[in-house]
Amino acid sequence: MLTARLTKTLRGDAVTSFLLDVDLEVSPGITILFGPSGAGKSTLLDCIAGLTQPDTGQIAVNGQTFFASAKKINLPPQRRQVSYVFQSLALFPHMSAEANVTYGLSNLPEQERRARVFEILQMFRVEQLRTRKPREISGGEQQRVALARSLVTLPRVLLLDEPLTGLDAELKASIIDDLRIWNAAHKIPILYVTHSREEVDALGERVLALVHGKIVSEGTPREVLDAPRRKRLAQAAGFENLLSGTVLDLREEDGVMRVHLADGTPEIEVPLGHAAPGDRVRIAVRAGDILLGTEPPRGLSARNILEGKILSLERRGTLVAARVDCGVAFTVHVTLGAARTLRLAAEKRVWLVLKTHSCHFVED
Amino acid sequence: MNVEALLLSLRLALCVSAILFVLGMPLAYWLAYSRRRWKFLVEALVALPLVLPPTVLGFYMLLAMGPHGPLGKFWYAAFGHGLAFTFAGLVIASVLYSFPFAVQPLVASFETVDRKLLDASAILGANRMRTFRCVILPLSVPGIITALVLSFAHTLGEFGVVLMVGGNLPGVTRTVSIDIYDHVQSLDYAGASHTALFLLLISFAVLSAVYGINRRASRRAWPTWSVK
Numbered sequence: 001m002l003t004a005r006l007t008k009t010l011r012g013d014a015v016t017s018f019l020l021d022v023d024l025e026v027s028p029g030i031t032i033l034f035g036p037s038g039a040g041k042s043t044l045l046d047c048i049a050g051l052t053q054p055d056t057g058q059i060a061v062n063g064q065t066f067f068a069s070a071k072k073i074n075l076p077p078q079r080r081q082v083s084y085v086f087q088s089l090a091l092f093p094h095m096s097a098e099a100n101v102t103y104g105l106s107n108l109p110e111q112e113r114r115a116r117v118f119e120i121l122q123m124f125r126v127e128q129l130r131t132r133k134p135r136e137i138s139g140g141e142q143q144r145v146a147l148a149r150s151l152v153t154l155p156r157v158l159l160l161d162e163p164l165t166g167l168d169a170e171l172k173a174s175i176i177d178d179l180r181i182w183n184a185a186h187k188i189p190i191l192y193v194t195h196s197r198e199e200v201d202a203l204g205e206r207v208l209a210l211v212h213g214k215i216v217s218e219g220t221p222r223e224v225l226d227a228p229r230r231k232r233l234a235q236a237a238g239f240e241n242l243l244s245g246t247v248l249d250l251r252e253e254d255g256v257m258r259v260h261l262a263d264g265t266p267e268i269e270v271p272l273g274h275a276a277p278g279d280r281v282r283i284a285v286r287a288g289d290i291l292l293g294t295e296p297p298r299g300l301s302a303r304n305i306l307e308g309k310i311l312s313l314e315r316r317g318t319l320v321a322a323r324v325d326c327g328v329a330f331t332v333h334v335t336l337g338a339a340r341t342l343r344l345a346a347e348k349r350v351w352l353v354l355k356t357h358s359c360h361f362v363e364d
Numbered sequence: 365m366n367v368e369a370l371l372l373s374l375r376l377a378l379c380v381s382a383i384l385f386v387l388g389m390p391l392a393y394w395l396a397y398s399r400r401r402w403k404f405l406v407e408a409l410v411a412l413p414l415v416l417p418p419t420v421l422g423f424y425m426l427l428a429m430g431p432h433g434p435l436g437k438f439w440y441a442a443f444g445h446g447l448a449f450t451f452a453g454l455v456i457a458s459v460l461y462s463f464p465f466a467v468q469p470l471v472a473s474f475e476t477v478d479r480k481l482l483d484a485s486a487i488l489g490a491n492r493m494r495t496f497r498c499v500i501l502p503l504s505v506p507g508i509i510t511a512l513v514l515s516f517a518h519t520l521g522e523f524g525v526v527l528m529v530g531g532n533l534p535g536v537t538r539t540v541s542i543d544i545y546d547h548v549q550s551l552d553y554a555g556a557s558h559t560a561l562f563l564l565l566i567s568f569a570v571l572s573a574v575y576g577i578n579r580r581a582s583r584r585a586w587p588t589w590s591v592k
Contacts, residue, residue, distance in 0.1 A: 051487075077486040082487065083487065090480040090481050092499060093503070094503060103498070104488035150488075
């Protein structure tokens with residue numbers, strides 16, 4: 001169990017400096033630290049690893065104190081037995097994969113060292129690359145070697161700072177599986193930093209959302225990311241539509257409230273939030289949660305139907321992102337096939353359908 | 365050609381490079397990684413010989429080494445003779461004069477080692493010494509070669525400082541550059557040109573050999589993926 005309660009002022013200029021102020025417990029297993037870039041995720045990991053000193057607070061693993069400002073304890077990274085895989089991996093470029101993995105085992109007798117290295121290289125499927133230098137192997141293989149290097153020392157905590165950036169989903173999944181298998185046997189707390197929604201879904205388990213230095217929510221990926229309560233988290237979690245509006249009235253018996261977005265646009269119905277009539281609020285809607293029709297829809301359970309006009313279409317991979325003007329502009333994702341069948345084009349008249357519960361009330 | 369002067373110059377350059385290598389390494393490490401506020405003062409001090417005329421440096425060295433100077437007194441107490449106009453005095457003055465040529469390439473190459481590699485090393489349990497030996501040094505090979513060669517070449521070619529503190533004693537302080545100067549002074553252009561040409565060729569050969577090796581070493585040490 002890793003516990004960290006700390007504050008640290010992150011210095012930038014007068015505008016960008018902010019306070020990292022967290023209190024977290026990480027149990028054995030993978031915990032995801034999710035948040036937009038610049039939220040303080042890497043600094044938090046640096047504090048846990050001992051690369052940066054917090055201003056105040058306390059960090060402990062399994063009862064051993066790594067840092068305690070009150071007692072003036074601050075163990076150097078060498079004595080924490082915390083492993084850390086950076087985004088850049090930081091493999092030693094002048095050493096073979098095997099030498100990289102062996103680096104952290106200098107205190108062991110030769111024979112045991114070899115056995116451990118061989119075992120971990122095999123486990124991460126890179127034993128055939130032993131003699132190669134980092135630049136002679138692929139990105140995915142480098143990531144595997146970096147993981148092997150940080151786990152061969154049998155650390156008490158593993159910190160991963162976006163270690164799988166730039167890999168395709170399949171490769172990511174296979175590396176994550178190997179990591180899970182390793183941890184099934186060793187059961188250490190793993191703190192995994194990412195700002196990729198995909199990785200969060202692939203890793204499952206527990207998520208801590210860090211926004212602007214504070215942990216704003218925690219729970220399962222669904223709880224944290226499907227109902228983001230903060231604007232910056234909503235943006236990071238892939239909510240393409242962030243709308244501002246004014247609360248018209250609350251209908252508590254129906255569990256909804258009506259929000260007026262802009263003049264000339266019908267009000268929309270969203271789940272009840274902490275707001276009073278007249279308050280300015282923000283509503284987040286995923287582009288993929290909006291239905292788009294070319295005729296006025298009828299007989300639907302959805303309460304929010306907005307009429308508008310396509311402003312532009314942009315192909316993104318297998319998706320088409322449509323900008324639609326309904327008094328306010330929405331982004332809507334449709335499949336390539338749908339865009340073809342509906343003959344979507346700029347200037348075309350369309351209707352957007354928003355389910356009440358796809359509209360999320362967010363705070364700034 | 366004056367073989368004695370040439371051998372003396374080579375001996376001087378080798379001694380100075382060796383001493384600078386030993387002294388320059390820890391100083392460069394400190395300059396590259398220290399967070400002291402007054403570090404800039406030390407940097408300025410190290411760079412001073414770059415801008416000072418050699419005669420100024422030589423003048424102060426001469427004063428320091430003279431019978432009443434601190435260095436001269438110390439030397440006399442320790443070895444029973446003075447320091448000015450001796451080979452040892454020449455070595456000390458040359459070390460100071462070539463200091464920036466050894467230290468600056470070392471600092472520059474230590475600084476280009478990715479900080480994340482140093483963090484990774486610490487996290488894997490290595491202390492500073494091991495990080496220096498196993499990570500910083502191997503990745504700084506081009507800078508180390510440059511430092512060695514520059515201190516060697518710079519000492520080989522120095523004139524003003526030698527003239528000030530060494531004078532012109534054959535076999536003791538009469539280096540190649542002094543010898544050439546001597547020939548020119550006595551209008552013996554033929555004698556001067558032999559030595560001068562030889563020095564020119566030898567310097568060019570040494571420098572091109574080193575830059576050649578350095579090119580290959582730098583390719584080896586800096587794969588593109590690790591440079592961010």
